[in-house]
Amino acid sequence: MSTRRGRAGDIWLKRTGGRREAPPLSRGRIVAEAVALLDEEGVDRLTMRRLAERLGTGSTTLYWHVDTKDDVLDLALDTVFAEAEVPDASGDWAADVTAMVGRWRAVMLRHPWSATLMGRPMLGPNVLARTEFLHATLRRAGLAGAPLTAAAYGLSHFVVGAAISQASWRGSDEPSTRDVADRILAADRDRYPTLAEHGHPSDNDWDDAFRRGLGYLISGIRGSVAEAP
Amino acid sequence: MSTRRGRAGDIWLKRTGGRREAPPLSRGRIVAEAVALLDEEGVDRLTMRRLAERLGTGSTTLYWHVDTKDDVLDLALDTVFAEAEVPDASGDWAADVTAMVGRWRAVMLRHPWSATLMGRPMLGPNVLARTEFLHATLRRAGLAGAPLTAAAYGLSHFVVGAAISQASWRGSDEPSTRDVADRILAADRDRYPTLAEHGHPSDNDWDDAFRRGLGYLISGIRGSVAEAP
DNA sequence: CACACCTCTCGAACGTTGATCCAGTCACTA
């Protein structure tokens, strides 16, 4: 008998290969799984334990790769923004801005949890790259200084606000926020006459309102660039 | 000796007066204290236990007046919006809108937690009343149908986005988000040239950017009303 | 006076969470 460290047969319990059989846990795998979990179950179902379970590890293992749960959220948030492709610069700044902002919005609607997470500083590289594109494009349009800042911020505020509003509408469906809202407006029709008259938006209405609203903003920016070139 | 129910002397333990000595716990008192707590310590320090402690009651008592913690947040959120006074309608719709939206923003900056809570459906009476005012004012300006919806939504998206962005900037100061951002931009100056060039906004810059951005939006709306009256 | 009833309070407790401690396991090097 050779000297043994463990019980006989537990070779089969040991992990195989030069490394682990599955790709070893990494920050990247954690974040990717977090995004999947957030997409499937929403932001308040994301638990370190549940996340670890999906990854096939112990929950405490995650803390080797990540400092806190907030870090996971920050990383997940920045990750999804990579989906919003940065358009090539064409000659038409308004078209470029519209394309970028539209994709940005699409990403947030595809991952509704991302909209609700926007209350934290967004300093990830993907977010910054897209903000940089906005600034650069507006600069090419002839803006600079305070007007440039205002235009870039205005556009991003508009997208963020739009995504949050729409996501919060669609997020909760028990017993369908729409019904609740309808009942409120019906009950106090005299208090909110204009609101009640217009009813609540369908998905198409949201898209249309977004396009139009963005149009207002861009035409306002264009006006300011025209009058002081 | 008269017949006694309790032990001798425990009169002093009983509460005095026809009712409790302090005004009895009520939904209103709970919400008011919640707002105070949120203002002082921020959103993730709001605990049912801490809230109850400040009210001098047991934590479980709150659940008689309120169903869940989310209800407290919803109520607190709507409550602060009452601070944004609804302006009297003047002849100038743009001025009215500017006033309303400016006060709305001021409220959210005064209660930064409110900005981060915006990811939930806002159906409280105070929020609705202010949204109604926006709609009604724009209607008086000559808008109707889809353009009206787009304009009203656009304005509220802009305010919400602006407040969230600014609040998230000011919210965390450890070790001052500004420093972190500066370091990131300094490290990757070549990746974010336009961004780095403009630096990060002071409070005055935020105000200025808000005013200008709102100006773009309103002038865009005005343009659309002029060309199709 | 007794009894039932409604409103309101709260201690104990349950299950879950984010996070820490520390004892390990593994591959690699000297």
Add this chain to the structure above:
DNA sequence: TAGTGACTGGATCAACGTTCGAGAGGTGTG
């Protein structure tokens, strides 16, 4: 063979939102 550094996870902690059920106080009814 011993040692090192990268990585894992079981036990554990304090805190949380919420439920349960036992009550206290006031009001009404006979």
